[in-house]
Amino acid sequence: MRSPLGSVVVFVAGLALLASCTSSEQGQAAAGEAAPAKIAFAPADGATEVSVLDPVKITVERGELTEATLTSPAGEPVEGAIAEDKLSWTSAEVLGYGKAYTYAATAVNADGKEQKLEGTFTTLAPAATPRATINPGDNATVGVGMPVSVKFPEGPVEDKAAVEKALTVETSQEVEGSWGWLNDQQVDWRPKEYWPANTEVSVTAKLYGLPYGGGAYGKADLSTQFTIGRNQVVKINTPDHKMNVYRDGQLYLSFPSSNGDDKDPNLNTPNGTVIVMAKEPVGDFSNPRYGYTNVKKKWAVRISNHGEFIHENEENRANIGKVNSSHGCVNLFEADAKRYFDSALIGDPVEVTGSKANFPTTSDVYDWLIPWSQWQTMSAQS
Template sequence: MIERRTVFRAAMAAGSAGLLAACSGQTGGTAEVNQAHVPPKAQLTADPAVNTKDVSVVKPVTVTVKEGTLTEVKLTNADGAEVKGELNPEKTTWTSAEPLGYGKTYTYSAKAKGSDNKTAELTGSFATVTPAREVRATLNPVDHAEVGVAMPISVKFAEAVTDRAAAQRALTVETSTEVEGAWAWLSDRQVDWRPKEYWPANTQVNVSAKLYGVHYGNGAYGKADVTTTFTIGRNQVVKVHTPEHRMRVYRDGNEIANYPCSNGKDADPNLNTPNGTVIVMTREPTSIFDNERYGYTDLEKKWCCRISNHGEYIHENEENRANIGKANTSHGCINLLEADAKAYFDSALIGDPVEVTGSKANFPTTSDVMDWLLDWETWKSMSAL
């Protein structure tokens, strides 16, 4: 799309008195006619120009005058409603102050008084872009959430994003404490931001995704802006070294709990509790577990904290009491005694890190929550900018 800036000059029509004077042949009559036909000095320009198509809905519309001041500017939609706008202090530029609608026609009209005291006028219309598809995005954590120190910020799109750089440029993260972090695309529908190290405790975070009007490629555009404000809670980290059969909980680096546990079977890498840093994803007072391959369905367990989309949880398993603290016999979950599982459940926040070591297998990087399974250099390389 090529846009041209259009310049308008308003001509002053000659009155009948001026014409009579010109015909009389009296001195000064011709000068009056010439003066009447001199165009105003004020020059009005608009961006976008008259009849421009496919105009961005977020780029501000401007009306500018040279050699004069603006006296009136209106930008209206097809229903006649005016678009908000502001004049600069010199009254030489008017700028729209709100986004436009997709697939709409807008009309502007403006007047300016020039240094010669003559009035110049501008009128015209333009049309905004019509998306082939409007794509919705969601943002997590949600507003006012309190989360753990490993919680990533995640933007998910309803369909694949072709122009990832354009989408990423619309994303900003502001923190109350300086935090080094970066965006990384985990798929063509998801981009996450995580800090280089765990978040500082009690950090306030504001995220803005100004995605309305952003072209994702192939005619798809952002449907709406999304924002969130959340808080990082206390620093709590879970550490499990699977051969020890213990689950240790640390606050600010100090051990505050040490629970006996039974982890995934050591002999079978498919049943290990895998190595890696994951996060508490959900807190479920009860959960139903099914795995027909290993002979159980509709198995209900209490005080369950999901730690991956690979199937691992921290949960109560009184049926495995004989092995808790002694042997690794689960199918990948971290089994606790009921009282310990309840105590841990009550202490946990979504986004708390869980660090697992000592297993034969590593967590796969196929989950949509695998942010801490990647080293920092790899993470940064997954940015689109």
């Protein structure tokens, strides 16, 4: 008869032998089979309120991607590519607002064993996507005082710093300038001094997907390319009854004029630097406030939204070159007005001095009425 102790010893030894065999088999399995590929998505499966700007990435560990796709709700593939090392796929186009996208990926491990994974996510749905505009338009040729204007006519911008960071101005020659917010719905870029003549300008506004604040996001990117023309500046010292036109700093044309009534500051042609805003072969100068209607004048060049123009006024011929008698406009003889009209570009500066009143900062374009040091403080980046 064997002793109980001997039985216990034999039993324990048997357990030890069994355990040893099991560990050996798992070790051989770990050494003989490659770990499965591990696929990951960013944004994660089920994510919501995803930015439309952030690239979608599909990555793999312990293997290589053999296929990766991102599909729109319409079933259209989103452009993207697998990296050369086959460890990732990255999207190459922006996404749409408020849409559910589906991604799928296949990867293989070192043994060629496939692993598949699918998922979905949803992009953010803005409370509003207000449109924006940019000026000057493509292929325009403008004067040396022309600012770049980005406007948001459908509502105010709260996050001005974010918007300003998305705006880029590139020039064919070095130009110092800055953005300045004229109000909550308009930001302008102007140079410190007038643009150098013949500068090529390219402006990009990467606004799509950009948060404006208050739940509003940019509707679309904008861009424009335009050219600065020759340097032409009008200078008017109102007591001189004369309008001088300079090209490249040299006197180019000089015309007798009748400017705003000297005695009444409300009728002065105000002091300040403005720009040519529009040109009309025939302008309507009716003003019931002063008792005249159906007044048409030729070769009208608008220089402000305050009411000032440069135009012909043969009815005031007796005062042109002698007396300032207009209601704020610069009156010229018809032939002179036509000659100036033909020479002018939108954006040409008009510098007025000698008056009792100053231009108010209420016009659409008053950038040059602001001193440079003050203009710089109007940037959201200052």
